[in-house]
Amino acid sequence: xxxxxxxxxxxxxxxxxxxxxxxxxxxxxxxxxxxxxxxxxxxxxxxxxxxxxxxxxxxxxxxxxxxxxxxxxxxxxxxxxxxxxxxxxxxxxxxxxxxxxxxxxxxxxxxxxxxxxxxxxxxxxxxxxxxxxxxxxxxxxxxxxxxxxxxxxxxxxxxxxxxxxxxxxxxxxxxxxxxxxxxxxxxxxxxxxxxxxxxxxxxxxxxxxxxxxxxxxxxxxxxxxxxxxxxxxxxxxxxxxxxxxxxxxxxxxxxxxxxxxxxxxxxxxxxxxxxxxxxxxxxxxxxxxxxxxxxxxxxxxxxxxxxxxxxxxxxx
Amino acid sequence: xxxxxxxxxxxxxxxxxxxxxxxxxxxxxxxxxxxxxxxxxxxxxxxxxxxxxxxxxxxxxxxxxxxxxxxxxxxxxxxxxxxxxxxxxxxxxxxxxxxxxxxxxxxxxxxxxxxxxxxxxxxxxxxxxxxxxxxxxxxxxxxxxxxxxxxxxxxxxxxxxxxxxxxxxxxxxxxxxxxxxxxxxxxxxxxxxxxxxxxxxxxxxxxxxxxxxxxxxxxxxxxxxxxxxxxxxxxxxxxxxxxxxxxxxxxxxxxxxxxxxxxxxxxxxxxxxxxxxxxxxxxxxxxxxxxxxxxxxxxxxxxxxxxxxxxxxxxxxxxxxxx
Numbered sequence: 173x174x175x176x177x178x179x180x181x182x183x184x185x186x187x188x189x190x191x192x193x194x195x196x197x198x199x200x201x202x203x204x205x206x207x208x209x210x211x212x213x214x215x216x217x218x219x220x221x222x223x224x225x226x227x228x229x230x231x232x233x234x235x236x237x238x239x240x241x242x243x244x245x246x247x248x249x250x251x252x253x254x255x256x257x258x259x260x261x262x263x264x265x266x267x268x269x270x271x272x273x274x275x276x277x278x279x280x281x282x283x284x285x286x287x288x289x290x291x292x293x294x295x296x297x298x299x300x301x302x303x304x305x306x307x308x309x310x311x312x313x314x315x316x317x318x319x320x321x322x323x324x325x326x327x328x329x330x331x332x333x334x335x336x337x338x339x340x341x342x343x344x345x346x347x348x349x350x351x352x353x354x355x356x357x358x359x360x361x362x363x364x365x366x367x368x369x370x371x372x373x374x375x376x377x378x379x380x381x382x383x384x385x386x387x388x389x390x391x392x393x394x395x396x397x398x399x400x401x402x403x404x405x406x407x408x409x410x411x412x413x414x415x416x417x418x419x420x421x422x423x424x425x426x427x428x429x430x431x432x433x434x435x436x437x438x439x440x441x442x443x444x445x446x447x448x449x450x451x452x453x454x455x456x457x458x459x460x461x462x463x464x465x466x467x468x469x470x471x472x473x474x475x476x477x478x479x480x481x482x483x484x485x486x487x488x
Numbered sequence: 489x490x491x492x493x494x495x496x497x498x499x500x501x502x503x504x505x506x507x508x509x510x511x512x513x514x515x516x517x518x519x520x521x522x523x524x525x526x527x528x529x530x531x532x533x534x535x536x537x538x539x540x541x542x543x544x545x546x547x548x549x550x551x552x553x554x555x556x557x558x559x560x561x562x563x564x565x566x567x568x569x570x571x572x573x574x575x576x577x578x579x580x581x582x583x584x585x586x587x588x589x590x591x592x593x594x595x596x597x598x599x600x601x602x603x604x605x606x607x608x609x610x611x612x613x614x615x616x617x618x619x620x621x622x623x624x625x626x627x628x629x630x631x632x633x634x635x636x637x638x639x640x641x642x643x644x645x646x647x648x649x650x651x652x653x654x655x656x657x658x659x660x661x662x663x664x665x666x667x668x669x670x671x672x673x674x675x676x677x678x679x680x681x682x683x684x685x686x687x688x689x690x691x692x693x694x695x696x697x698x699x700x701x702x703x704x705x706x707x708x709x710x711x712x713x714x715x716x717x718x719x720x721x722x723x724x725x726x727x728x729x730x731x732x733x734x735x736x737x738x739x740x741x742x743x744x745x746x747x748x749x750x751x752x753x754x755x756x757x758x759x760x761x762x763x764x765x766x767x768x769x770x771x772x773x774x775x776x777x778x779x780x781x782x783x784x785x786x787x788x789x790x791x792x793x794x795x796x797x798x799x800x801x802x803x804x805x806x807x808x809x810x811x
Contacts, residue, residue: 382590389546389585390578390605390655400604401593408595479595480639 176486180472184465189241191461192454196237199450209448227253227450240454249455254447259455262440267459270429270436274421276352277360278414285364286410289371290403293379304368311365317427320358324431327354337433351434358428359421370413374406408479415471422460491562493695494520494543494663499556501538501547501719510767512538512551514719520663520695527710527727528699529742533764535719536699537586540667542566543697544577560663579608582661586668588648592640598651599636605658623654627684646677653684662694669698670705682708703746707731712799715739718765718775725800735794735802737780774805782806 207223208215224230228239243250249259292304328336334350341347378384379402387401388394426438433439437456444452476483501513513535520526528536541547542558545565557564560581565573585591592601602620603613617636624632627650640648649669656664669685670678682705689696689709698709706713706727713730715723715738723736734740741760762779765771774780777787786805794807 382585382587383593385546386583386585386591387593387604388577389544389583390607391574391576392578392604392607393574396604396607401596404595405593481594481641484639484642 180469184462184469187465188458188461192240192458193237195454195457196233199453200233223253244455244458249458250451252452253449259451260459262452263437263456263459266435266437266440267463269434270422270425270438273352273355273359273425273428273434273436274418277356278363278418278421280356281360281363281367282414285367286371286403286407288364288368289375289406290398292368292372293375293402294398296376305372308365308368311361312369313365314361315427316358316362316424317431319361320355320428320431323354323358351432355428355432355434358431359424362424363417363421366417367410367414370410371403371406374409375402378402378405404478408475408482411471411475411478415468418467419464422464492519492521492559493561494518494697495557495559496539496542497557497559499539499542499558500554501535501542502552502554503548504550504552505768508768511770512719512767513542513556514770515556516716516719516721518714518721520697522662522693522695524712525689525696525698525710527706527713528697528716529701529703529706529713530716531701531742531764533767534716536701536716537667538719539716540583540665540697540699543663543665544581544583545573546577546583575608578605578661579659580661581663581665582656582659584649584652584656584664584666584669587672588645588652589672591652592648594640596639597636598638598640598643602636602651602655602658605655609659619658620654623657624651626657627651627654627688628680629654645673646680649673649677649681650684653681653688657688663697664692664694665697665699667699668701670700670702678705685709703731703743715742718770719767720775720803722776722804723800723802725796729797729800733800735796735800735807736776736804737782737806738776739802741779774803776804 207220207227207229211219211223221230228236231239240250247260249263251257252259252262255262288304288308292301292308295301324336327334334354335347338351375398379398384397384401387397392401422437425436426442428434429436429438430442437460441453441456443449444456476486496516496518498515498517499513500511500515503510503512516535516539518526518528518539528539530536538547538551541551542553543565545558547553553566558566560576565576568576592598596604599617599620602623603616606616606619609616620636621632624635629635629647629650635643635647635651643651649672653666653669656666666685670681673681685696685698686709696709698705700706710727712724712726714721715725715730715736717738723730723734723739725734725739730739731743734743738760745758745760747757760779765775765778771777772790773788774783774791777783780787784805789805791803791805793801793803795801796807
């Protein structure tokens with residue numbers, strides 16, 4: 173188990189390193205020298221030189237990368253070129269908003285998606301199964317930003333039930349909850365369909381297994397067979413899918429936060445990209461990648477907890 | 489003679505497949521009385537597992553009972569409401585399944601499952617646990633307490649089959665159906681499990697149905713045997729009569745092919761020529777005729793069930809003559 177943990181940590185470090193190298197590569201492929209984009213067409217060469225130096229862009233790339241990692245290892249993700257605030261502070265401010273949005277979206281998507289998937293299995297082959305399948309697939313097919321715009325139009329503009337933009341007033345919890353409803357629907361809706369199909373597929377496979385026949389042969393109530401004997405097993409592959417899919421939750425948060433003008437990692441990173449605010453871009457990517465790796469590791473541990481076969485394989 | 493505990497009466501079961509309807513059971517009948525161990529033998533695809541599943545009406549979804557009855561203590565199980573059927577399962581009629589590798593849920597401990605299987609008993613959890621422990625030692629598990637905490641994959645195949653037998657005995661069922669209880673095991677394990685089943689039958693009051701393709705298992709365990717071929721019971725006999733005076737040509741061929749009976753080494757194992765008839769389109773005459781050395785023109789017509797004695801009968805035009 174310890175060797176496993178060490179292996180996982182080393183792999184995570186390697187992944188972080190490769191991701192950041194790729195990010196550096198992309199930054200230099202994007203047309204436009206950061207300093208001139210940032211300062212606009214009327215900047216003087218002296219001003220440009222000053223900004224280039226401040227961003228550390230006058231140094232060779234290898235030195236830049238080395239500095240970035242050396243600082244990041246000490247918890248210093250650099251300074252915002254514009255506001256001069258530490259990048260880490262900004263991330264720690266924005267991240268809880270995105271985390272809240274993602275968690276709420278995933279929670280309701282999980283509840284609804286698993287329920288729909290199980291119902292489809294219980295009523296397999298019937299009209300209910302087909303109708304749920306149709307709804308699931310259409311949920312998967314609509315992009316989150318399209319959903320976001322229509323939700324805005326219907327519930328915020330026409331009906332005026334819910335606020336259109338922002339995250340609610342600080343300290344005013346009901347207003348924050350109200351502001352969370354539409355964005356979390358936009359982020360979660362695709363997941364409902366996806367999870368429903370996933371759970372349905374793995375449940376169908378498990379319901380045909382011999383041990384389910386055993387449970388039935390001992391006269392266990394069908395409800396118990398479905399929840400305790402089948403769902404517990406069907407949930408295991410779903411967990412790794414959810415963990416891997418968290419990346420797409422973060423990226424749909426970029427769109428949804430932009431549409432709803434919510435503060436968060438998405439807004440932070442898009443703003444920084446437009447302003448060529450590289451320390452913020454790099455810092456945010458590093459942070460979200462690290463978070464993502466953490467989630468995947470947690471998911472693996474959770475799977476090991478739920479499935480004794482995986483647990484024993486790891487212990488070896 | 490005592491009233492039968494279980495009576496399968498002219499059961500017809502059809503599977504709906506992509507290639508059309510398949511008749512898995514064609515008028516199969518069987519009787520089991522208390523204290524009897526019944527063997528059901530036949531090659532793969534002869535319908536013996538379908539027969540076993542129909543005893544607790546747990547046929548696959550694609551299967552349909554087209555006619556016939558499965559009477560337990562006189563009442564037709566197939567026409568009982570689903571809840572009443574469920575109440576019988578595991579309580580009155582228990583199954584021991586073929587593949588011990590996959591018969592238990594992989595994410596629940598043996599203990600949790602053995603307690604779950606006693607769901608109908610209105611006794612405290614501790615008592616259920618004690619009962620599970622007692623049965624595990626009854627079937628020869630060396631450390632019952634440890635076994636209860638184990639997950640299925642942590643036990644060997646033979647141990648899992650012992651646990652499966654313990655599970656089946658939990659609720660003191662009156663009918664025990666063992667579907668190929670030794671097929672997935674190696675020879676040593678098979679001998680141990682047969683030994684265990686023999687041991688159990690001594691103080692068992694109900695009826696045991698053993699489904700197998702292994703004549704050795706039949707000879708070791710059973711009182712009476714039903715030989716199945718292509719969804720039909722082709723011969724019914726007491727175990728001694730079956731081995732010493734088989735009347736159906738298929739039974740004779742089966743016995744001739746059993747390697748356990750050879751006294752000398754043979755370079756070629758004898759087999760029955762030909763293959764099972766296509767059950768999507770079952771023959772109107774004797775289904776064994778195309779493979780039968782005794783087949784004549786008359787075998788193209790439906791064969792009669794010829795009574796040989798009170799306990800033996802064969803479904804064959806030629807069974808009337810001397811064996």
